Amino acid sequence: MTRRASEVSLVAHGGAGAVGPREERPERRRGMLEAIRAGARVLRQGGSALDAVVATVVVLEDHPLFNAGYGSLLNTDGAVEMDASVMVATPAENQAARFDVKAGAVAAVSRVRNPVRLARAVMENTRHLLMVGRGAERLARRAGIELCRAEELISPRARKRWRERMARQGGAGAAHGTVGAVAIDARGQMAAATSTGGVPGKMPGRVGDSAIIGAGTFADSLGAASATGEGEAIIMATLCRAAVGALARSNPERVARRAIASLIAPRGAEAGIVIVDRRGRIGYAHNAGSMQVGIYDSRAGIRQLWVEPLTGRPGS
């Protein structure tokens, strides 16, 4: 059976959290647009949703103003430990209703420049889903993924902010800059990817939602989602899985608002989510101080915006 070409679209987020310094906004905007351009290029050339979300997230991981890869925030020991995951739902050949679904993730890795690439390698090169520690690094070496010294991932900005935070209040506090992306390609494949340095004040060994399939990242035959915000609350809500499931009954815009308003806000937590469905429709929402998103679709092209937080009740 021939499948009709899908509307392609891509949405990325640059984290939900406190409103960051105003003077960093122009550079963050440039970084997000560069990332969306990288993902859009893949989709325009007929590439896969998986390639598009990974290309987008890699640019954000390499950018020092985002909390992922180089520039990740530091744990209370002053070290980088990063989480990342990917998930992809691919229409099965000749069976319109069936999708093949695969996922991979890494947690608390500290010597990999692009954890999203390693999460993809877990998905593609192993029988496992979530890997940590030395085994994950060994896989990186085998898969030709660049390793570095852990200190090379610490940007001067991250070190400075860590010192200030530790002096102030023992490390806790709000940050933003986790990154993620969701996309659908012309063949109907949907993918999600998320990558983070975690939350401020985290203990060594803490793992957040960005490594947990169903929480920070999810994709199936209905759509794909990537989350950001307080990982513990996102894990308890299995936020992305719940949101993608709700696409059976509603559109991504409403689903995003409801996911934040009904699953996150009642826990007294802050989070954000971006979603794409199988028709290429997108949705995003958050209840934090700010959330940056970048968008590409074939009709409107590329854009980036700072999304206003939810107020009041979500639309029904």
Ligand code: ASP
């Ligand atoms: N969700 C991430 C975590 O808990 C942090 C974030 O999105 O800002 O590790």
